[in-house]
Amino acid sequence: MIGKKVLKELAQAVGREKVFAESEYLLSYSYDATGLEYLPDAVVFAENEEDVAAVIAVCRSHGLPLVPRGAGVGYTGGALAVSGGVVLVFTRMNRILSLDRENFLAVVEPGVVTSDLQEAAEKAGLFYPPDPASLKTSTIGGNVAENAGGPRCFKYGVTGNYVLGLEAFLMNGEKVRLGAETIKNVAGYDLKSLLVGSEGTLAVVTRVTVRLLPLPPCRLLFRVDFPALEDGARFVQRVIQAHVQPAVLEFMDRSSLQAVYSYQGLALDDRLRAAVLVEVDGSPAEVAEREALLKKQLDAARPLHWQRAETFAEQEALWATRRNISPAIAKLKPKKINEDIVVPAGRIPEMVGFIDGLAAEYGLCIVLFGHFGDGNIHTNLMVDPDDAGEMSRAEVVLDKIFRRVVEFGGTISGEHGIGLSKKPFMHYQFSPVELELFRRIKKVFDPDNLLNPGKMF
Amino acid sequence: MIGKKVLKELAQAVGREKVFAESEYLLSYSYDATGLEYLPDAVVFAENEEDVAAVIAVCRSHGLPLVPRGAGVGYTGGALAVSGGVVLVFTRMNRILSLDRENFLAVVEPGVVTSDLQEAAEKAGLFYPPDPASLKTSTIGGNVAENAGGPRCFKYGVTGNYVLGLEAFLMNGEKVRLGAETIKNVAGYDLKSLLVGSEGTLAVVTRVTVRLLPLPPCRLLFRVDFPALEDGARFVQRVIQAHVQPAVLEFMDRSSLQAVYSYQGLALDDRLRAAVLVEVDGSPAEVAEREALLKKQLDAARPLHWQRAETFAEQEALWATRRNISPAIAKLKPKKINEDIVVPAGRIPEMVGFIDGLAAEYGLCIVLFGHFGDGNIHTNLMVDPDDAGEMSRAEVVLDKIFRRVVEFGGTISGEHGIGLSKKPFMHYQFSPVELELFRRIKKVFDPDNLLNPGKMF
Numbered sequence: 001m002i003g004k005k006v007l008k009e010l011a012q013a014v015g016r017e018k019v020f021a022e023s024e025y026l027l028s029y030s031y032d033a034t035g036l037e038y039l040p041d042a043v044v045f046a047e048n049e050e051d052v053a054a055v056i057a058v059c060r061s062h063g064l065p066l067v068p069r070g071a072g073v074g075y076t077g078g079a080l081a082v083s084g085g086v087v088l089v090f091t092r093m094n095r096i097l098s099l100d101r102e103n104f105l106a107v108v109e110p111g112v113v114t115s116d117l118q119e120a121a122e123k124a125g126l127f128y129p130p131d132p133a134s135l136k137t138s139t140i141g142g143n144v145a146e147n148a149g150g151p152r153c154f155k156y157g158v159t160g161n162y163v164l165g166l167e168a169f170l171m172n173g174e175k176v177r178l179g180a181e182t183i184k185n186v187a188g189y190d191l192k193s194l195l196v197g198s199e200g201t202l203a204v205v206t207r208v209t210v211r212l213l214p215l216p217p218c219r220l221l222f223r224v225d226f227p228a229l230e231d232g233a234r235f236v237q238r239v240i241q242a243h244v245q246p247a248v249l250e251f252m253d254r255s256s257l258q259a260v261y262s263y264q265g266l267a268l269d270d271r272l273r274a275a276v277l278v279e280v281d282g283s284p285a286e287v288a289e290r291e292a293l294l295k296k297q298l299d300a301a302r303p304l305h306w307q308r309a310e311t312f313a314e315q316e317a318l319w320a321t322r323r324n325i326s327p328a329i330a331k332l333k334p335k336k337i338n339e340d341i342v343v344p345a346g347r348i349p350e351m352v353g354f355i356d357g358l359a360a361e362y363g364l365c366i367v368l369f370g371h372f373g374d375g376n377i378h379t380n381l382m383v384d385p386d387d388a389g390e391m392s393r394a395e396v397v398l399d400k401i402f403r404r405v406v407e408f409g410g411t412i413s414g415e416h417g418i419g420l421s422k423k424p425f426m427h428y429q430f431s432p433v434e435l436e437l438f439r440r441i442k443k444v445f446d447p448d449n450l451l452n453p454g455k456m457f
Numbered sequence: 458m459i460g461k462k463v464l465k466e467l468a469q470a471v472g473r474e475k476v477f478a479e480s481e482y483l484l485s486y487s488y489d490a491t492g493l494e495y496l497p498d499a500v501v502f503a504e505n506e507e508d509v510a511a512v513i514a515v516c517r518s519h520g521l522p523l524v525p526r527g528a529g530v531g532y533t534g535g536a537l538a539v540s541g542g543v544v545l546v547f548t549r550m551n552r553i554l555s556l557d558r559e560n561f562l563a564v565v566e567p568g569v570v571t572s573d574l575q576e577a578a579e580k581a582g583l584f585y586p587p588d589p590a591s592l593k594t595s596t597i598g599g600n601v602a603e604n605a606g607g608p609r610c611f612k613y614g615v616t617g618n619y620v621l622g623l624e625a626f627l628m629n630g631e632k633v634r635l636g637a638e639t640i641k642n643v644a645g646y647d648l649k650s651l652l653v654g655s656e657g658t659l660a661v662v663t664r665v666t667v668r669l670l671p672l673p674p675c676r677l678l679f680r681v682d683f684p685a686l687e688d689g690a691r692f693v694q695r696v697i698q699a700h701v702q703p704a705v706l707e708f709m710d711r712s713s714l715q716a717v718y719s720y721q722g723l724a725l726d727d728r729l730r731a732a733v734l735v736e737v738d739g740s741p742a743e744v745a746e747r748e749a750l751l752k753k754q755l756d757a758a759r760p761l762h763w764q765r766a767e768t769f770a771e772q773e774a775l776w777a778t779r780r781n782i783s784p785a786i787a788k789l790k791p792k793k794i795n796e797d798i799v800v801p802a803g804r805i806p807e808m809v810g811f812i813d814g815l816a817a818e819y820g821l822c823i824v825l826f827g828h829f830g831d832g833n834i835h836t837n838l839m840v841d842p843d844d845a846g847e848m849s850r851a852e853v854v855l856d857k858i859f860r861r862v863v864e865f866g867g868t869i870s871g872e873h874g875i876g877l878s879k880k881p882f883m884h885y886q887f888s889p890v891e892l893e894l895f896r897r898i899k900k901v902f903d904p905d906n907l908l909n910p911g912k913m914f
Contacts, residue, residue, distance in 0.1 A: 033680050084901050092867075102698065102803030119728065147643045158641055161618065165866075176892040181866030182799040183831045184615055186604045186654050186874050187886050188913065193617075193650035198644045209866075213699035241559070242583075243671035285742035292668075342639040346559030374640045409622075409638030409666075417643050433631040438646050440901040444894065 001083075002041040006062055010044060011088070013054035017093075018045045029087045032072045032079050033134075034421055040067065040081035045092045049206040052169050055088055056204065059450055068200040070111065070142030073134040075338055076419030078199045080144060082454040088204070090141050096120050097207070104212045105164070105181055110205050114148075116212070125214040126416060129156035132415065133326065140208050145302050146340045147197030149415040151248040151279075151322075154373030156213075161195040162215055166210035168195060171446045194441070199417050200452045202445040212233040216281040219247070220291060223318045224276045224298065225269070229253055229356055229368075232274030233349040236372040239278060239381075240345055244308025248279035249373030255332075256325045256369040264320075264441075265329035273303055274373075297357055322369070329367050333382035337394060338421075340403045342414035345375045354404055355379060362393045374415040402428040418456045426457055440456045459498040459541075463519055467501060467543070470511035475502045475549075482913035483605035486544045489529045489536050490591075497524065504547045506663045508627050511698055512545055513661065517628060525657040525907050527599030529567065530591040532795055533876030535602060535656045539911040545661070547598050553577050554664070559796040559800055560741045561669045562621070562638055567598025571605075574667070583669040586613035586695055589872065591781065597665050598912045604654030606738075606872040608705040608779075613670075617653040622666035625652060628903045651898070656874050657900040657909040673738040676704070677748060678766040680775045681733045681755065681834055683725070686813055686825075691732030692758045692807040693829040696735060697802055701750045705736035706830030712789075714783045719730030720785035721777075728761055733829075734779055736772075779826075786824050790839035794851060798862045811861055811867075812836060823885050833871040859885040876911045883914055 002021075020043045021028075031037045041064070046052050059066040065085025072079050074307040081087050087088035090111035096390075097107040101124050108117060114128075121128045132138055139150065144166070144268040149158045163200045165179035179185060179192035179262060195202055203215060226232040236249050252275045260270040280290035298306055343351045352368060355377075359366040370378035379401065381394045402412055402425055412429050413422055438457050442449070458477075461622065468476045475484075488494045493648045498521070503509050515521040523540025529536050534604035538544050565574060569583075571592040573892045588607035589595055595605065600616045623634035628731050636642060636649035651905050652659055683689040709717075709732045718725040737747035755763055760824045766772040787793060790833070800808045809825060812834075815822040827835035859869055859882055870884050883892060895914050899906070 062529070083537075100801075100803070102694070103801040104697075127658065147647070149641050149643075153641060157618075158643075160647070161614075170890070170894075176888070176894065178801070178891070178892050180868040180886075181801045182833075182868055182871065184606050184610060184799050184871035185831050185868040186615075186872060187868050187870045187879070188875065188883065188891070189659075189898055189899075190604070190650055190654050191645055191891075191894060197647050202646075208535040214702060237559070238560075245671060283743070283746050284745050286740065289740050290743050297871075342637070342641050344557075344562065344638045358585070371641075376639075376641050387678070409641055411637040411642040411644050413644045414639065414641035419754060420647065422560070426645065429637075431633070434633050434635070434645070434648075437627075437633065437648060437901065441646055441648075441898070442900060444897040 002064060006058065006064070007042060009058050010042060013058055014044060014051040018047060026050050026134065026334040029069065032074045032077060034075060034077045036077050036080060036420065038080045038082045039084070040087040041084045043087045043089060043142065045089045045409065047092050051068040052088065052204055052206050053173060055086060056169055056173055059086055060173065063448065065450055065453050068141070068204050070139030071137045073137050074079055074142065074146060074419065075416040076421040078417055078419040078455060080420065082420065090139060099124055101126065103181065106210060106212055107207065107432050110141050110180045110208060112138060112140045114138050114143055115138060115145060121212050122215055126217050128162065128210060129161060133323065137198065141205055144196055144208055145200045145204055146333065146417040149371065149376065151250050154371060155245060155247045155250055160193060162210045163192065163196050163208060164211050166192050166195055166205050167207035168203035168205045170203050171448065176203065179209070183211065184359065186303050197417070199419060199455055200444060201455055202451070204451070208360040218284050219279060219281045219351040220287055220313040221318050222278045223295065224306040225272050225276065227271045227304050227306040228249060228272045229274050230349055230353060232276050233352045233372065235276055235297065236348060237346065238297050239294065240373065242293055242297050244280065244290050245292065246278045246373065247281040248277060249371070250277040250322055251369055252322060252325065252373040255282045255365065256329060259328040259332055259367065260321050260324045263324055269304065274318065276418060277318060284302065329380060329382065331363060332386055335383050335385050337381040337383060337398070339379040340414050341377050341379055341401065341410060341412060343375045343377070343405055343408040343410035345373065347408045348372055348375060348377070351377060351404065351408065354427065355401060358397045358400060362397050363391070364393060375410065381401065413435065420455060434447050459521060463515065463521070464499060466515050467499060467512065470515050471501060475504060475508065476508065478723060486526065486529065486546065489531045489534060491532060491534045493534050493537060493877065495539045496541070497536045497544040498541045500544045502546045504549050504855040509545065509661055509663050512543060513626055513628060513630055514542055517543055517630065520905065520907065522907055522910050525598070525661050527596030528594045530594050531599065531603060532873040533878040535874055535876040535912060537877065538594060539877065543622050547596060556581055558618065560582065560638065562666060563669055564664065564666050567665060569597045571595050571597060571600055578669050579672055582672050585619065585667060585669055586671040587616045589831055590780065596660055596889040601653055601665055602655065602657045605873040606833065608828050611706055611828060612702060612704045617650060618799040619667045620649065620665060621668050622655050623649050623652055623662050624664035624809065625660035625662045627660050628905065628908050633660065636666065640668065640834060641762050654874070656912055658875060658899060658912055659908070668820055675741050675744040676736060676738045676772070677744055678772040678775050679735045679751065681735065681763040681765060682729050682761040683731045684728050684761050685807055686731050688758065688809060689733050690809045690829065692733055692754065693805060694803065695754050695758065696751065697830065699754050700751055701737065701747050701754065703747065704829065704874070705734060705780055708826055708829040709779065709782065710825040712822065712824040715785060715789065716785040716824070717778050717781045720781055721789065726761065732791065734775060757877050782826050787839060789822060792840050792842050792843055793836040794840060794855070795835060796836040797871050797873045798858065798867060798869060799831065799833045800862055800865040800867035802830065805829055805832060805834070805864045808834060811814060812858060815854045815857060819849045821847070821850060821854060831869065877912060880913065
């Protein structure tokens with residue numbers, strides 16, 4: 001608990017109307033998509049970089065933790081104030097400062113909602129590709145902190161591939177400008193890339209310069225249904241091998257489909273075991289070429305059924321199934337253990353088969369879906385926290401999954417980051433030497449461990 | 458000078474046949490493309506990671522500098538042993554360990570020559586895009602150290618965009634594995650990206666995993682000649698604005714062309730002031746579309762003349778002019794001050810005009826060429842070191858150029874890195890706070906400052 005004196009200092013520093021310590025505010029900013037809750041001592045809404053600098057100064061002088069927060073929709077507790085302190089909310093710093101058609105750049109404040117940037121870019125004939133599932137609420141600042149991905153990242157890369165420059169404040173109060181407004185930049189250490197994905201533990205980002213692309217004029221979406229899980233996984237691989245280069249290659253297993261269909265009140269074909277969404281984009285001629293390549297693979301794969309969606313409305317209807325998976329499966333069991341492992345794409349059929357085998361062997365409900373094009377398998381263990389036996393079986397299965405992922409040259413997190421939830425798993429991927437390097441890097445930026453403490457390692 | 462005892466230790470550690478201290482060896486590994494010379498005390502040819510670990514151990518125990526070196530073709534002195542010590546040469550660690558068509562990956566030792574990797578990838582129908590001008594001699598290890606670019610990086614990105622994973626040794630002798638074999642990976646701080654471009658000052662890389670793309674089946678090259686410098690610069694911009702998305706957009710000014718034509722013994726059209734190379738690539742239909750878009754811009758731009766090269770031989774003939782610029786201009790004056798500034802592409806006409814104006818105002822020969830698509834302007838001040846007046850005018854001009862570059866949101870180095878040559882210019886781009894961060898990061902990895910000391914800051 002912080003005293004009235006500190007609250008008064010905060011109010012003096014940024015203005016009374018931006019500082020809240022009432023319990024309803026503390027509660028509103030105490031949780032994220034993990035369901036975990038940690039009450040902060042105060043919530044401050046930054047409106048400009050002066051506010052950020054002022055809050056840092058107060059936190060430093062009182063040794064108070066500072067937790068930057070965007071929309072709070074993260075899956076690993078990255079924005080939770082586990083040691084109390086001040087939650088610094090960026091949703092009011094939501095201006096697109098410039099959208100430069102000549103240089104294919106946008107400069108934005110960290111609180112800009114991802115889809116707002118995408119829409120502004122589209123209006124200018126430009127394209128901001130990263131598309132995390134939460135894009136209608138998530139902020140660019142949060143996306144930078146987690147190096148957010150999404151379906152399109154298979155073709156277009158992740159958030160970090162679009163961040164050219166950052167402005168940020170260090171916990172010593174100094175402002176730094178990292179990167180540049182150019183694609184090429186090899187002067188000095190690449191601290192911009194170090195900050196991307198650092199989960200708000202190194203510096204407080206106040207401005208982001210992102211690269212934009214020309215908007216692909218055409219887009220076609222296909223849904224392909226298979227009678228076996230492995231058939232779907234193999235189809236994904238064949239599409240990659242055939243150099244179709246789709247923008248999106250999404251996979252849904254039987255459990256995901258079952259949950260969504262029941263959520264939507266629809267009947268599901270008994271034979272259906274997996275569905276794949278394939279989106280191709282580009283100019284009309286490119287899209288036609290990619291479609292022809294894809295159709296060869298469709299013929300070879302002998303799916304149960306496939307659909308082609310050309311109009312926006314048709315495409316949205318197909319996407320609805322995919323987008324509803326998360327809310328739909330949440331109804332299957334009281335708790336979802338939500339992992340976002342990645343393996344090299346060629347390992348997907350093996351990995352999917354392995355997980356499916358474990359589910360059967362240990363009697364667990366495991367729902368698989370995700371961005372199979374880039375090997376990103378969202379692996380959801382649906383459990384009941386009151387069932388001790390189930391919980392301990394889940395632990396054994398997770399251990400086996402993480403070991404296999406690392407053996408396959410993969411990673412324990414492709415999108416969600418480490419935060420709180422995945423801290424216990426870091427040792428699967430990193431040696432004590434590597435973890436020590438992380439700690440020492442953290443110390444360079446934040447020697448007193450005030451900035452988003454308790455996360456990642 | 459190191460004593461016989463240390464040399465003996467080195468020989469015992471890695472084998473006598475890999476350690477050299479004879480003056481002809483020391484001389485051969487004392488210089489790079491800067492023309493600067495610093496004699497090391499010993500040269501060791503690593504053949505495997507055990508050699509690397511052993512040399513690190515000897516250097517550490519004697520407090521000896523260790524300088525990793527690839528082909529030694531860098532432009533900023535990155536591979537020079539400015540404080541003596543051991544130069545650790547990687548040219549014998551030149552195996553492509555795997556080339557994985559299923560996962561679009563290659564795993565290579567750092568001594569692999571860039572073009573060898575490109576050719577091996579092409580044979581498998583795959584593509585490793587980064588193409589620094591020195592690609593026929595430069596090594597992947599050197600490319601990683603400098604985050605090398607090249608003409609194609611306009612469309613395809615730089616070396617760092619293709620490095621998925623690194624194995625490296627720290628100066629404390631510990632081995633680390635950074636990154637993964639996947640495109641998405643958000644576990645822990647992105648130390649892989651921090652190492653890329655760190656000029657061999659943080660760790661000694663022993664293995665590199667790179668991402669490959671499907672090989673674009675078609676390629677078309679155009680050369681377009683203009684009667685004025687600004688016409689050429691504006692054409693580059695129009696091609697970008699029209700979303701032609703060429704793979705390459707190279708620019709050559711009158712002085713570069715004059716030097717190359719005289720080097721090749723050819724006559725040059727009197728009216729010619731600038732030439733632009735445009736390469737479009739992709740599938741046949743994509744290339745046809747891009748060609749149509751380009752032709753609209755050709756019609757609008759009213760060039761003096763243009764050529765279209767379809768066959769490999771025709772294309773190589775056009776490329777020869779561009780590739781001969783560096784050797785050709787070296788004959789213009791005794792010394793070339795070789796800068797590789799970058800500005801946002803929309804600023805190119807302004808920047809080129811500014812430099813041209815300075816050349817006239819200060820009576821200097823400044824040769825401009827480069828990768829204008831990504832704003833990377835190779836700016837060569839051709840000077841005579843014995844002409845004190847010219848040298849001091851060059852200094853004034855450089856100061857003005859760097860200031861303008863930074864004002865424009867650009868960077869002082871797009872490809873060559875900082876090394877020794879650009880250390881004096883770091884303050885243009887970085888504040889004392891940022892430079893101090895670099896020093897503290899260096900200390901985390903190399904507290905005794907033994908690894909490639911004296912570089913960058």
